Amino acid sequence: MFIRSTTALAAFFLLSAAPLSQAADKPTDPQIAHIAYTAGVLDVEAAKQALQKSKNKEVVDFAKDMVRDHEAVNKQALDLVKKLKVTPEDNPTSKALTKAAAEERAKLAKLKGAAFDKAYVASEVAYHKQVNGALETLLIPSAGNAELKSLLETGLKIFQGHEQHAEHVAGMLK
Amino acid sequence: MVSRRHLWVALALTIGAAPAKAETIEVTIDKVVFSPAKIEAKVGDTIKWVNKDVFAHTATVNGGWEVMIPPKQAASLMVKKAESVDYFCRFHPNMKGHVTVTSP
Numbered sequence: 001m002f003i004r005s006t007t008a009l010a011a012f013f014l015l016s017a018a019p020l021s022q023a024a025d026k027p028t029d030p031q032i033a034h035i036a037y038t039a040g041v042l043d044v045e046a047a048k049q050a051l052q053k054s055k056n057k058e059v060v061d062f063a064k065d066m067v068r069d070h071e072a073v074n075k076q077a078l079d080l081v082k083k084l085k086v087t088p089e090d091n092p093t094s095k096a097l098t099k100a101a102a103e104e105r106a107k108l109a110k111l112k113g114a115a116f117d118k119a120y121v122a123s124e125v126a127y128h129k130q131v132n133g134a135l136e137t138l139l140i141p142s143a144g145n146a147e148l149k150s151l152l153e154t155g156l157k158i159f160q161g162h163e164q165h166a167e168h169v170a171g172m173l174k
Numbered sequence: 175m176v177s178r179r180h181l182w183v184a185l186a187l188t189i190g191a192a193p194a195k196a197e198t199i200e201v202t203i204d205k206v207v208f209s210p211a212k213i214e215a216k217v218g219d220t221i222k223w224v225n226k227d228v229f230a231h232t233a234t235v236n237g238g239w240e241v242m243i244p245p246k247q248a249a250s251l252m253v254k255k256a257e258s259v260d261y262f263c264r265f266h267p268n269m270k271g272h273v274t275v276t277s278p
Contacts, residue, residue, distance in 0.1 A: 065265050072228045072245070157206035158229060161266025168267060 026142045027091065033081050034088035035097070035139060036152060039131045040070040040077070042101040046127070049105055050120045059117045062169050066124070066162065073155050080151055093134075101127075114173070121170045128163035132156060195278060198222050198250070201271065203231055203243065208263075208271040215253050216278040222250045232264045233271065240264070 027035065047066040054060050081088055104123055111119050135156045143149040196218045202209050204226040215221060223233055225243045233251070234240040238259060243249040253275045263269035 069229055069265070076228060154205045154227075157268065158266060161206065161263065161268045164267040165265060 027093065027139065028089070029084075029144050029148055030086050030089035031091040031093070032139050032143055032152070033077060033086060033148065034090055035093050035134070036155065037074055037077050037088055038094040038097055039134075040074040042097060043124075043127065044070045044074075046101065046105065046108075046120070046124070049108060050116075053108075053112070053116050054120070055113075056117045056173070058169050058172055059121060062121070062124070062165060065165065069158055069162065073151075073158060076151055080147055084145060084147070086145075118170075118173050121166055121173060124166040125163060125170055128159050128166060132159050132163060135159070196220065196252075200224060201233075203227055203269075206266055206269055208233075208269055211270065212272045212274075214274045214276070216276055217253060217256055218278055219275075220250050220252045221273065222248055224248045230265060231269065233261050234264045235259045235261045 044067050047063040047070075050059060050063040051067075054063065104127075108116060108119055108123065135152055140149060140152045140156065143152055195216070197216070198220045199213050199215050199222070201213060201221060201223045203223055206227065206229070208223075213221065221233075223231075223241065223243045225231055225245060225247055228245045230245055231243045232240055233243065233249075238257075239251060241249050241251045253273070256275050256277045258274040259272070261271050261273060
C-alpha cells in the first residue's frame with residue numbers, strides 16, 4: 001500500500017508537475033530552434049541596414065561578416081531541423097526579440113554618418129551580449145537534442161567572437 | 175662566368191638543402207578552435223590550416239602576416255623568419271593560436 005501510493009505520487013509528479021514547470025521556464029527544442037534562427041535573421045537585417053547606410057570600411061566589413069556568419073549558422077540550423085523533423089515554433093522570446101530589433105532599426109534609421117556607425121556597432125555589442133547570455137544560461141542548458149545542443153554551442157563561440165569583433169570596431173570608432 | 179657558377183651553387187643549395195628539410199605543419203580548425211593551438215616550425219616550413227567549419231576564418235598576427243581560410247578549405251603560409259607570435263582570427267578574435275618559428 002505504501003509502495004503503491006509512493007509510486008502513484010511519483011507518477012503524479014512526473015505527469016503533472018514536471019511538464020508544467022518545464023513549460024513555464026524551459027523552452028522546448030522547437031522553441032529554441034525558433035529563437036536561435038530568429039536571432040540570426042534579426043542580426044542579418046541589422047547588418048543589411050548598416051551596409052546601406054555606412055561608408056566606414058571597418059563597419060561595412062563587420063556588417064558583411066555578420067551577414068556571412070549568421071546566414072551560415074542559420075543554414076545549418078535549417079538543415080538540422082529538417083533532418084530532425086522539428087518544426088520551429090514561435091514563442092514569446094522570439095516575439096520580444098523581433099519587436100526590440102524593429103525598434104532598434106527604427107532608431108538607427110534616423111541616424112547618419114559617424115553617429116550611425118557608433119550606434120550600430122554599440123547595438124551589435126549589446127545584442128550579441130544579450131543573445132550569448134541567453135544561449136549560455138537558458139537555450140543550451142534547455143536543449144534536449146544533442147545535435148541541436150552542439151550547434152548552439154558552436155553558435156555561441158561564433159557569436160562570442162562577434163561580440164569581441166564588435167568591441168574592437170567600437171574601439172576604433174572612438 | 176663567376177656569377178654563373180655562383181648561381182649554380184645557389185641553385186644546388188636551394189634544391190639540396192632547404193626543400194628536403196621543409197615540413198608542413200597542419201592546424202585543424204573545427205568548431206571555432208585552432209588545434210593544436212601551439213605549434214613549432216622552422217624557417218622555410220609551411221603551416222597549413224585546414225578549415226572544417228562552414229565559417230570563414232583568418233590566421234592573423236597583429237602588425238604581421240594574415241592568412242584567409244575560406245569555409246571548408248585549407249590555406250597555407252610558408253614561414254620566412256624566426257619569431258614567436260600569437261595569432262588570432264580577425265572575424266572571431268576569441269580564436270587564438272601561437273607559432274614559434276626557429277632558424278633551421
